[in-house]
Amino acid sequence: MARHNLDSLDRKILRLIAADARVPFLEVARSCNVSGAAIHQRIQKLTALGVLKGSEFIINPEKIGYETCAYVGLFLKDPSSFDDVVEKLRQIPEVTECHYTTGGYDMFIKIYAKNNHDMLNIIHDKLQPLGLSRSETIVSFNAVIDRQLPMPGNDEEDDNEVDGED
Known part of the structure; x- marks a missing residue:
């Protein structure tokens, strides 16, 4: 994975839009003391570099009926079937992340599951048939920290470097 060197304007833009993805570009431009066009170009550049992966609305699972969140460690009967299992996991909508x-x-x-009974059904009916030797489930009661990573660099330094840049 390539690491990109970001200048002070990039870092300031990223901090602002990470705090509020719906902030208007003109408001970001005013905060950065540059033109709206400069912000638009920077956002396009950061997206093309893969620094920004896009923007999205985040749906609160509980508000749509998914009251149980769990992390599940999977042990495969045949580890060589890994890629096939990943493809099958993609077909299970309740699976929201999968990590190597x-x-x-x-x-x-x-x-995510609607409740504990639904969680049991997902594990038994959808996960076990994938060729698991076993699984370990950890139920999450509540995510007490859920945030973006901080941008490296000094905010005060960035503010001074950005002034007058266009």
Whole structure:
């Protein structure tokens, strides 16, 4: 994975839009003391570089009936079937993340269910048939921290460097 060197304007833009993805570009431009066109160009550049992966509305799972969140460590009967299992996991809408990890698990997933009974059904009816030797489930009661990573660099330094840039 390539690491991109970001200048002070890039970092300031990223901090502003990470705090509020719906902030208008003109408001970002005013905060950065540059033109709206400059912000638009920078956003396009950051997207093309893969620094920005896009923007999205985040649906609160609880508000649409998914009251149980769990992390499940999967142990495959046949680890060589890994790619096939990943493709099958993509077909299960309750699976929202799948990670390659170190440690004892072959893979680690995040799933949502309507309740504990639904969670049991998902594990038994949808996950077990994928060729698991076993799984370990950790139910999350509440995400107490859920945030973007901070941008490296000094805010005060960035403010001084950006002034007058166009």
